[in-house]
Amino acid sequence: MSRIEAKKPSLCTSAPLTKDTVSHSMSVLSGILKSCYGPTGRLKQLHNGMGGYVRTTSQSSTLLSGLSATHPILKVLTASVQNHVSRFSDCGLFAAILCCNLLENFQRIKLLPCTVAKISRHLLSLCTDYLKSEACACRILVDFNSIETLLCLVRSVLTSKPACMLNKTEADYIGILVIKAFLLTVPNNVETNVALGKCIIVPVKNKRVMDSTVFPGLLIEIPELQMARTFPIRRVSSSSIKIALFCISLSGDHSSTGEGTVVVHHGVSLELAELDQLLNLGKQLVNDQVGLVVCQKVIHPSLKQYLKEHHIIAVDRVGLSVMEPLSQMTGSKPIAAIYSLSPSCYGILKDLRTENFVSKHFLHLIPNDTLVCSLILCNRNETAWDELKVACQTAEHVLQLTVKQPLALLGGGCTETHLASYVKYEVFNLPTSTFESLDCSQAQYQLVADAFCHSLESIACCLEHDNGEILTDAVYGHFWSIPSGFPSDATWSDLVSKCGCGMHSNQQKLKWMVLRNQHSPFTPQSCCKDPCVKSPDLRALDCFVAKFSGLQVAVETANLILDLSYIIEDQN
């Protein structure tokens, strides 16, 4: 007999954004994100309150996955930012904060969501067109022939994550290592289909940052005793070792039986049968002159012993992360069966060595053409290591994106303030036909544009966490800051020293004004004629592609959320 229970009706909430709980949650979330932004951003301790691991972080990826937002509106926001981060790694906080700012400012102007959406999309296209144009004054060409710009790009990523606990020397050192690792993944011969290799991060915790290093090829940690017993290896020839790569468990359990019950007669041992098959596999590997067996999961000790006796090195439990690069660099196909191996699934290694590094032992796999490298990453404690790992991955991703589009945006808030002053000026000079085509009045357009620019300026201001005052200049529209509590009679040129990106200094006769005050629009100028600027003082650069996408994601998400009129929740 089955019990029937009436279904609960769905819960429908209208105009969700105006509800107190939502706006409260939204403002708390935006407060958390804003306080994390930039190199002096404040850190957050994420933990479960029950003695679990305490993760100290200020990165969007960790925060958003740790926050587990419950309200649908917050979920829309976090999901779209997380999606951006998964594609570009960088500028996650930028996208999230800008989206919060836009929501906040657009809600204030009380226009119809569709009008706001139309106008803000137009504003967005103004920005994106400008950023893509040659005339854009807040972007620079990245010269891959010199390390300076690259280092600046990487360092900006690393220093914007203070929980890595790097000092200046260490940040430079890790920056160089990341660049080195990246260069090792770039193929020497450029053909039509260029694919970048992969950099594997090998964790070594509890060590000094300066102990980190990078190796071409792949490093797999092995127990010390195995190390002593590794050689001699079976080689096919002097410069090739055959490798077999298994992605299934060779532990000898028969876990692949699926559902149902297996009935076995007394006296029959499944385990022994399984082991026999494994040993047959071993025989085949010996016959096929394999020199190295790598298994993602566990190898049965007896099989290991058999292989060892035949001078085959067996490494197990290497994990999923190295499987793809390993298969890529050796040309082997991961084997998912223990019978009828085809000879074509084996790969070739050039050489195999052992390395001792910070009291750990590694097997060093050297492929014929090295597109895989191993970054041995050290940091002093768990949480700082975790943070540094994400930072390095981000930095590497930024380099990959930059190699595709060799542009960078000025960092330190200068791009945002510059863009805001550009938009202000453009809006001021828009032809009336634009408003007609958008089906709005000039006043409406102006309101939205002000909110848009204000949001951009606010995010620049989020870089400041210690009550400093933010200024902008009337020539380049860059970002300047001065300490809090400055005397009222002071001249600003004495207080400012350098702009956020470091390109300009107070030596130039500029006119400064408080950023968020109203001031008349001006055309922000390009700083110099040479687009490939090499200012030695450049302090911060941002990844062009990531920021470009972040801007789009923020505006589109804000429009989407504004446009939500009902939330329907299934309560069953």
Added chain:
Amino acid sequence: LVVMAFRNVNRRRHVGLQQLSSLASIGRTLLGPLKSYKFIVNESTNESVLACSVVRLLESLDLTSAVGQLLNETIQAQSKEYKTGTATLLFLAGAWSSAVLECLQQNVPVPVIVSVMSEGLNSCSERVKCLQVSVHDLYEGPDSVPIQSNFSSARPQIFENKTPSAGSNSFLNPFMHFHKDVPVTEEECVPEGPCSHEANTCDLHNRCLSSPTYTTGRQMHSAVGPVGDKTMLSIPGSSSITSSCNKKRLTHSRHFNAVGKKGSLLHVGSFQGNPIGPSTHHYECKDFGQLAMALSHGNKASMKLVQDIVRCQQWKTNRTGLSQFNIEEIVTCCLPGVPESYSCICPGYVTSVSPEKAAVTKQLQGRLLQMLLIDGDLTEKYRHLGFNRPTNVKTVSESLGVQESSSGCSWTSRMLDILMQSEVNLILVKGNVCEHLMERCILNNILIINPVTQNVLYAFARVTGAKPVTYLTQVNSQCVGGGVGVDFWRTGELSTEELESRMLISIKAEGSTLVTAVLSSTVISKMQVIDDQFWTCAYRLQHALTDGKVFPGGGAVELFCLSHVQKLIDQALNQGNKNSAGEFHSAPCWMAESLAEFKPLVLKALASGWHKYLSTVLCNSANYTSEFEASISIKQHLKKVTGCGSPSAYILQEFNLREVVGKVGPDPLTKCMEFVQVYDNVTAKLEAWRRALDLVLLVLQTDSEIITGPKRNELLSSPVSSEFIFI
């Protein structure tokens, strides 16, 4: 239900830093050579633990707050890596967090504190390297391990009790009692291989020899060589390793002349991190025993054992050509309830066994045994890691006669058959052993020792040719190692009551450098403390040898840092506004302006950490009754240091060769008669500082705690619920 709570911790009075500072205060009596033991009592179970190290202390505390956990994690990381420096870390974390709190109260912006403190520490860590004492060339061969001349009067420490075959029933043999009473004179224990296996002789003298002794004695150095060059400027960036060819022996400057008269040797070499003027000189430690004692920090007994181990390993190394002091090849065997005077070292692996196993040992002693190493459990049900037991297999049998219980018996018999066939007499097992199998083995004169640590397995694997296996079914002739012997160890001396009717046996393999440190204490609760102290000493020595250098201890380094920070403060005051912001890439643009205002203040906060450290060490070592008195003394010394042209030269002279310290330990600032030097590890110390500061700065920069998880109601009902924001 996933709930997120969020607490803002950044007020003027930073909650996290307050927690850190109060947590750290529990460790202040653990600083310095004179530690106070702590009893930790669990009120609910009435159990108590004796803790004498920071690691043990934190282990027994319930640190559930986020900051507490970060602190614990930091301490564990330091301990795992260096086994020393944890008290320094804890103390400085506390001192610096309260110093930073004061900065916050004076409105210093957080980024300024972060940059100035971290750059300040960096600068100190670089400059302090000029105080390093090189220990290179000190450890090249056995000749370099001299033994103090008074060693001969000491109790023999390494025993080799090859029982003569005639007395094979003799673990109660009265001869064995001789060990303790035989005076070992230097002539007797000179170069013959005392720990050798081959020395299979009934000769009493050879049976209970002490460790190899070399007559080199303590090397006395005199300052010879060219006098003239007043200073040797260092070459910046050059290697810190002083090769013998670029060493010049010099005496120069007032201080160094005085030093020379004391019979010490000065080496001037090129050096990293170019300090100013004559501070580039460094001393070299030439005497191994002296180095070891200077690193013991008051734990002389433990360090003596470590020294004996070094001698023993070195002696064996010379035959096999393996590497030198190998900490991997040391195990400890704790004997609670046995008087501390029984602590000693023994080559090979010493462990205690039950009387049944002792009977087997009796059968096996004096023979060369075949050995097997098992790196798992030795039970029927055991499977290797990663083996998933099937859940859906059903066994059916066609006849009724088969009993379930018989399978266990048959397994034991099969295993025993394997063992008999491979003629194994001795098995070391990492995990558990099936009791039934154990009994059968005892009956068949097979000795099973378990549990045995991984490094013991490896140590035997390296020299005996045995290959560790997981299952006995894997055993073939290649897995079995040979050349191993077992014997009773000092059985006659220790009454069976003391060992709770267990017997001590030793297992030795030819060519092995494995050494057991047998540690004993009549106070059972002190056993852990003694074990910890032994390992601390061993690791200190190990670090000194791998670093190739040591710091003069007893506060020299901290005093130098105080003087260096003072110099930085003066520089900051003179330079005023001229700091370039480019120095700090991560700092806000206005940083340069704020620096001039706040840098001296923050640097003072940095210095206050070391100042508190010094005064606490002085107070703990009972030479000063109050911190005030200690702090006056520090000020006086600091004045002297800053007064003279080269702080490092002054400090080196005062600390490296000053005759200080009584039994109490290193008190640098008072003059005592006894000559005891104190050295500290370089890397471990610098790392402890850095980790302490990192922790403080990490907590400082944290402004909120985000708690996710199903504890909403508990948080809501807690007294601090008003501090949380719930989303």
